[in-house]
Amino acid sequence: MRLDKLIRINIGLHTSTNRKHILTYAQQNSDTIYLSASEYTAGLIKCRPEPHHQVHNYAKTMRRVVITGIGAITPLGVGIQNIWPRLLNSECGIVSVAHLKPSKQWRELPSLVAGLVPKGLRVHGKWSASEWFSPSEERRIAKFTQYALAATQMALEDSRWYPERQDDRERTGVCLGSGIGNLEQLYQTSITFEQLGYKKVSPLFVPQLLINLGAGHISMKYGFEGPNHAVSTACTTGAHAIGDASRFIAFGDADVMIAGGSESCIHPLALAGFARSRSLSTMFNENPESSSRPFDRDRCGFVIAEGAGVMILEELEHAKSRDAPIYAEIRGYGCSGDAHHITAPRSNGAGAYLAMKRALVNSNLAPRNVSYINAHATSTQLGDAAENGAILRLMLGENGVEQARSISVSSTKGAIGHLLGAAGAVEAIFSVLAVKNNIIPPTLNLRNLTSDFSCNYIPLYSQQKKVDVALSNSFGFGGTNASLVFSKVS
Secondary structure, three states: OOOOOOEEEOOEEEOOOOHHHHHHHHHHHOOOEEOOHHHHHOOOOOOOOOOOOOOOOOOOOOOOEEEEEEEEEEOOEEOHHHHHHHHHOOOOOOEEOOOOOOHHHHHOOOOOEEEOOOEOOHHHOOEOHHHOOOHHHHHHOOHHHHHHHHHHHHHHHHHOOOOOOHHHHHOEEEEEEOOOOOHHHHHHHHHHHHHHOHHHOOOOHHHHHOOOHHHHHHHHHHOOOOOEEEEOOHHHHHHHHHHHHHHHHHOOOOOEEEEEEEEOOOOHHHHHHHHHOOOEOOOOOOOHHHOOOOOOOOOOOEOEEOEEEEEEEEEHHHHHHOOOOOOEEEEEEEEEEOOOOOOOOOOOOHHHHHHHHHHHHHHOOOHHHOOEEEOOOOOOHHHHHHHHHHHHHHHOOOOOOOOHHHOEEEOOHHHHOEOHHHHHHHHHHHHHHHHHHOEEOOEOOOOOOOOOOOOEOOEOOOEEOOOOEEEEEEEEOOOEEEEEEEEOOO
């Protein structure tokens, strides 16, 4: 038993010399406390001693959270009814950007591929802003926020959640983010200010930049007065937004939350920055569909992409009371920090391992219960290897499985690229659909594995499997990591 001068009451951490007062308070309020060994043996109060690495698990006391609606915009199309079949059919949405204007800026880049949302009519599963917004709204609202609003509309329609009572609107919140936001507006306004001066700067400049305007616009459009929260944690944004939103519901701050992420920063400046940090795929400019190849021996960097993913999260009894469609339950959420490097993970995947382990502890599940892992795997040499090592450590360790080949892992970035701040949300949606439909989406372009990659990575084609529990990983620059656990509803 660890000797510790601190007393813990519930989830708070308190230091005090007046320990008798705290003990009395705990007894009167039936709180769980942790005592030093001497106090425990002295029998001052009935309690359990604190273990070395106490990880709090509130799954048995928190309210249960389910997913009742989904909406998505990706390089595979607009609307999950268009995206999911194409994903399972091993189609790829990555294209060349060499033809985009201004051509000189694009063509001098070492990476000329990206995951663009296809343009066209909504009825064909494509994007046309004019079908979603008036001309004035198009001018006022940044593209990443447009994607967020459209994905939210689809998710609300899917969930059939149209609150009319004031109490329902007050109990409905938004938790949504973006990794980069409106880079193009920042770039263009900087040039305008430099060349033409102060009076040519749009009064909409700052509102179009702010990451939280996605959540703000959703709240204002639908009158949602619950928690309004924005997340910006690089490529972990979408996962953090969903995890944080689930806790707003679990802790009783809301009954329904709109949660997810959006991104639209396919601009020469963004690709230049990522290319200079040697993060992007550069060897497949002539064959864009082969450029994103997670876990493959010939992977050489990620492919930047755009889009949005939004879930409607709902307290279980609230969803049942209105006969809402239920896709799956959010069982766990775990976070960690690498504390290592601004762009690279630890080579041993320690941060990824901690996030996954904490998510499973939070869900009260063991590694052997996990049917499918949707990997963050972006198609970089170091990142994919580090995550793979973390998965093997987790799944082959305590309460895990016996053989690596029984571990089902895939990365959907081979099909859609890396949506940055929207990646975690879109991939969480894919994980939820795997649970609901008992089918695992494939890892495209995975043709050659090295000896240290020993799981079943669902190469090239989707696979049928009973998926009771799915774990979705998201990791970002700055060493920020998150894992989400989804399961069938029991």
